[in-house]
Amino acid sequence: MPKDTFFNLPEEKRQRIIEAAIDEFATHPFQQARVTAIADQAGIAKGSFYQYFADKKDLYTYLMGLMFQKKISYLNQDLMENRGKYPFFQLLREVFISGIRFAKENPRLVPIGMMLVNDKQLYHEIFGHYEDASIEFFRKMLEEAKDQGEIDPVIDPKLAATMLIGMLYSLTDFLIEDGKLDLDDMAIIDQMLYFAENGLKKKD
Amino acid sequence: MPKDTFFNLPEEKRQRIIEAAIDEFATHPFQQARVTAIADQAGIAKGSFYQYFADKKDLYTYLMGLMFQKKISYLNQDLMENRGKYPFFQLLREVFISGIRFAKENPRLVPIGMMLVNDKQLYHEIFGHYEDASIEFFRKMLEEAKDQGEIDPVIDPKLAATMLIGMLYSLTDFLIEDGKLDLDDMAIIDQMLYFAENGLKKKD
Amino acid sequence: MPKDTFFNLPEEKRQRIIEAAIDEFATHPFQQARVTAIADQAGIAKGSFYQYFADKKDLYTYLMGLMFQKKISYLNQDLMENRGKYPFFQLLREVFISGIRFAKENPRLVPIGMMLVNDKQLYHEIFGHYEDASIEFFRKMLEEAKDQGEIDPVIDPKLAATMLIGMLYSLTDFLIEDGKLDLDDMAIIDQMLYFAENGLKKKD
Amino acid sequence: MPKDTFFNLPEEKRQRIIEAAIDEFATHPFQQARVTAIADQAGIAKGSFYQYFADKKDLYTYLMGLMFQKKISYLNQDLMENRGKYPFFQLLREVFISGIRFAKENPRLVPIGMMLVNDKQLYHEIFGHYEDASIEFFRKMLEEAKDQGEIDPVIDPKLAATMLIGMLYSLTDFLIEDGKLDLDDMAIIDQMLYFAENGLKKKD
DNA sequence: CATGAATGAGTTTTCATTCAT
DNA sequence: TATGAATGAAAACTCATTCAT
Numbered sequence: 117m118p119k120d121t122f123f124n125l126p127e128e129k130r131q132r133i134i135e136a137a138i139d140e141f142a143t144h145p146f147q148q149a150r151v152t153a154i155a156d157q158a159g160i161a162k163g164s165f166y167q168y169f170a171d172k173k174d175l176y177t178y179l180m181g182l183m184f185q186k187k188i189s190y191l192n193q194d195l196m197e198n199r200g201k202y203p204f205f206q207l208l209r210e211v212f213i214s215g216i217r218f219a220k221e222n223p224r225l226v227p228i229g230m231m232l233v234n235d236k237q238l239y240h241e242i243f244g245h246y247e248d249a250s251i252e253f254f255r256k257m258l259e260e261a262k263d264q265g266e267i268d269p270v271i272d273p274k275l276a277a278t279m280l281i282g283m284l285y286s287l288t289d290f291l292i293e294d295g296k297l298d299l300d301d302m303a304i305i306d307q308m309l310y311f312a313e314n315g316l317k318k319k320d
Numbered sequence: 321m322p323k324d325t326f327f328n329l330p331e332e333k334r335q336r337i338i339e340a341a342i343d344e345f346a347t348h349p350f351q352q353a354r355v356t357a358i359a360d361q362a363g364i365a366k367g368s369f370y371q372y373f374a375d376k377k378d379l380y381t382y383l384m385g386l387m388f389q390k391k392i393s394y395l396n397q398d399l400m401e402n403r404g405k406y407p408f409f410q411l412l413r414e415v416f417i418s419g420i421r422f423a424k425e426n427p428r429l430v431p432i433g434m435m436l437v438n439d440k441q442l443y444h445e446i447f448g449h450y451e452d453a454s455i456e457f458f459r460k461m462l463e464e465a466k467d468q469g470e471i472d473p474v475i476d477p478k479l480a481a482t483m484l485i486g487m488l489y490s491l492t493d494f495l496i497e498d499g500k501l502d503l504d505d506m507a508i509i510d511q512m513l514y515f516a517e518n519g520l521k522k523k524d
Numbered sequence: 525m526p527k528d529t530f531f532n533l534p535e536e537k538r539q540r541i542i543e544a545a546i547d548e549f550a551t552h553p554f555q556q557a558r559v560t561a562i563a564d565q566a567g568i569a570k571g572s573f574y575q576y577f578a579d580k581k582d583l584y585t586y587l588m589g590l591m592f593q594k595k596i597s598y599l600n601q602d603l604m605e606n607r608g609k610y611p612f613f614q615l616l617r618e619v620f621i622s623g624i625r626f627a628k629e630n631p632r633l634v635p636i637g638m639m640l641v642n643d644k645q646l647y648h649e650i651f652g653h654y655e656d657a658s659i660e661f662f663r664k665m666l667e668e669a670k671d672q673g674e675i676d677p678v679i680d681p682k683l684a685a686t687m688l689i690g691m692l693y694s695l696t697d698f699l700i701e702d703g704k705l706d707l708d709d710m711a712i713i714d715q716m717l718y719f720a721e722n723g724l725k726k727k728d
Numbered sequence: 729m730p731k732d733t734f735f736n737l738p739e740e741k742r743q744r745i746i747e748a749a750i751d752e753f754a755t756h757p758f759q760q761a762r763v764t765a766i767a768d769q770a771g772i773a774k775g776s777f778y779q780y781f782a783d784k785k786d787l788y789t790y791l792m793g794l795m796f797q798k799k800i801s802y803l804n805q806d807l808m809e810n811r812g813k814y815p816f817f818q819l820l821r822e823v824f825i826s827g828i829r830f831a832k833e834n835p836r837l838v839p840i841g842m843m844l845v846n847d848k849q850l851y852h853e854i855f856g857h858y859e860d861a862s863i864e865f866f867r868k869m870l871e872e873a874k875d876q877g878e879i880d881p882v883i884d885p886k887l888a889a890t891m892l893i894g895m896l897y898s899l900t901d902f903l904i905e906d907g908k909l910d911l912d913d914m915a916i917i918d919q920m921l922y923f924a925e926n927g928l929k930k931k932d
Numbered sequence: 933c934a935t936g937a938a939t940g941a942g943t944t945t946t947c948a949t950t951c952a953t
Numbered sequence: 954t955a956t957g958a959a960t961g962a963a964a965a966c967t968c969a970t971t972c973a974t
Contacts, residue, residue, distance in 0.1 A: 121957075121958070124957085124958085125958085143441075145349055145351070145438075145439070147349070147351070147352055148349075148351050148352075150942090150943070150944090151943080151944065151945085152942090152943075152944085160959080160960095161959060161960045161961065162944090162945090162960085162961075163945090163946080163947080163959070163960055163961060163962090164958075164959055164960070165945095166944090166945065166946075166947095167957090167958065167959075167960095171944080171945075172944075227438075227440070230438055231438055234434055234435060234438045235349075268518075270511075270514065271511065271514075271515070272503060272507075272511055274501065275491075275501060275503060275508060275511050275512075276511075276515065278490055278491055278494050278501075279487040279490065279491065279512065279515060281490055282486040282487045282488070282489055282490025282491060283483040283486045283487055283490075284486070285486055285490065286482055286483065286485055286486025286487075286489065286490075287479075287482055287483065287486060290482050297478060297479060297482075299476060299479060303476075304479060307474075307475065307476055307479050307480075308479075308483065310474065310475075310519075311475070311480065311483060311519040311520065312519065313519075314518050314519045314520075314523075315514075315515040315516065315517075315518045315519030315520075316515065316518075316519075319518075325933070328933095354967090354968070354969085355968075355969060355970085356967095356968070356969085364934085364935095365934060365935045365936055366935085366936065366937095366969095366970090367934070367935050367936060367937090367970095367971085367972085368933080368934055368935070368936095369970095370969095370970070370971080371933065371934070371935095375969075375970075376969070376970095529954070532954095553757055553759070553760075553847075555757075555759070555760050556759055556760075558946090558947070558948085559947075559948060559949085560947070560948085568955085568956095569955060569956045569957060570948095570949090570956085570957065570958095571949095571950085571951085571955065571956050571957060571958090572954080572955055572956070572957095573949095574948095574949070574950080575954065575955070575956095579948075579949075580948070580949095638846055639846060642757075642839075642842055642843055642846045643757070644839070645755075678919075678922065679919065679922075679923070680911060680915075680919055682909065683899075683909060683911060683916060683919050683920075684919075684923065686898055686899055686902050686909075687895040687898065687899065687920065687923060689898055690894040690895045690896070690897055690898025690899060691891040691894045691895055691898075692894070693894055693898065694890055694891065694893055694894025694895075694897065694898075695887075695890055695891065695894060698890050705886065705887060705890075707884060707887060711884075712887060715882075715883065715884055715887050715888075716887075716891065718882065718883075718927075719883070719888065719891060719927040719928065720927065721927075722880075722926050722927045722928075722931075723922075723923040723924065723925075723926045723927030723928075724923065724926075724927075727926075733936075733937065736936085736937085737937085762963090762964070762965090763964080763965065763966085764963090764964075764965085772938080772939095773938060773939045773940065774939085774940075774965090774966085775938070775939055775940060775941095775966090775967080775968080776937075776938055776939070777966095778965090778966065778967075778968095779936090779937065779938075779939095783965080783966075784965075784966095
């Protein structure tokens, strides 16, 4: 956790530091990211950095927390809280939409997340050793949908969750590099859903 | 490219160096990987390293080339060369099988690939700016299959290629961490194929 | 010297600062001692510290003065003022007793003194270049005792003073680490005196 | 332990480094001593320092080892090995002589030892937690002499050992600062011995 | 070819002290 | 007077690369 001094800072300065940190972490993996670059970019003294944060990881962890919250905030809360009442594929659409909106509106955050996912060591230091949260999230949804008879009974929920996550990651990564896909966002979501729905739904 | 001196080395020594490099790059992202560690592990002098390679990246690039070739070598050559003659989903099964076999038999190579994919900067320095090869490969296969009427006409080949790649990546990553999935390799491939086939095939 | 602001402080706050300083200097040599730790421990703002003291050394010097006074205060004043009237070895006993009582009752002050004695540079900056006061004190006492015929005439007073000081230092250092000696304080003093007396007194 | 690279260095360079280290550690407590100063003084690059030693403590520990050996080497080996055959006070004289010769001939080493003795933490990290070696050494000698009837039975060996050490330390410290004592070395030893002998020997 | 010592730029982190409010 | 944010000069340590032998 950042120190009190950080939270006592004027909003504007705090933002400058956060933006500078995002810039650095979006372009360098954690170990390569330089405190000096962040301080310079934010226009603060190197020493000040350590008035606000215990060390590089402290800032990084804080940032990951913010990112996580932000990502969550893109999900339609009503749908998530009452997910029992909605059909699975509507929920899935909702999740796809929020994931892609998040990526589009926060393109610099995507590579940070990607790098973290790839640095298993760091990931566990920050989020502990419980199972990858997103996979768990999808797995549960699939399990419930299977019980409701919406999903093909031969499908293994964990495997399917892993595949859905993979699709989503790969796609958002692809999306934020300009011009890699000609389709507009809605078309992409429709195709993903079409693919997933036909792939997973119960055959009659 | 490594220098001639490297290729003049006795096979055994060359292998030792390559193995040492794989060890280091499998456990550290490129920038973090230490030339010293590789030299020590290979039992050569640090100075010798620079007799064989221009610098760290030279070795890394060479390694990526070897890896690429090895990966290719897992594909059934007959199938690939005559791919016009086989149905798409049989080809896809073949690719899935080879991908998973490669990952299972070369688990240290998987994280190296993952890390590289994540370091866009480095990736482009090494493979240039042409499109991601694997996506291109799948896209073409899908394109042809679409022409043959095997694939649902509403499917966008590039998008579908991206999704298939994503699934495969996510899964191999998952696979090499022991115990993350209870299914055996064949069951995994069957499920992936079942999912992909239902998701992509032409509906009647 | 501390600034006026320090002496205008309410007694209680002044004490808190002094205690905090003792804590810090007892556990860290001067250079290692941190102003921040003292301020934190005393519950004052870092800036306030510099309202009270010119710098770290200012506080340290002040503390050494207090310590010196306190040490003196353990000496039986009557005996010291009229030391001409008492036999040397009674005075010596008195000094030993006061030295050990001081160490026992102010264990945190002992290491501070030890560290200072060991940092010649700092010692001279604080106490100037006049001869070590304690040695001088003993030397004079011995000189007088020699004139009175209590001390063996072959004894060199300055050398003997140095040896007595050495014994006393070494012992107090030893004493404050629990369990290093099984004897009780009085037995220790008796032995020291027995040793010193036989070593120094005039033989007949 | 220094790395092999250090021992492979030409004698002359190794000496330069050792001398530079002694200079730095003689004038600064361990924490205050600067690697940069040592490297500069020795005329080597900062990076080279870390080719030779794991870190600052590595060099320091090595130095303490050298110092210890050197100190031992000043003792008359015959006397020490056959100490059962010699009277206690002759042995003591021998130890005093060697201690003072060592200090006189290696004046820069004395403050290093003093500082180490005063940094309990560091001392234990380097020499482990066994009892202070010099005190033990004297204690045993006294014990044996007591059994031989050379020492006054009321004397506590451990306490006496501590006092002897204290005298010796205090004196060597005093000695190396020029002009602090007018006596020549032999006179000093004679006085110390005269003092100790009268203080400790069995009264008839 | 092989060796391994030498280099120094670059990185994180610490902390006494200053200064604006 | 009190505060606590800001500063920057150090310090330890790392490592790719060069170079003399």
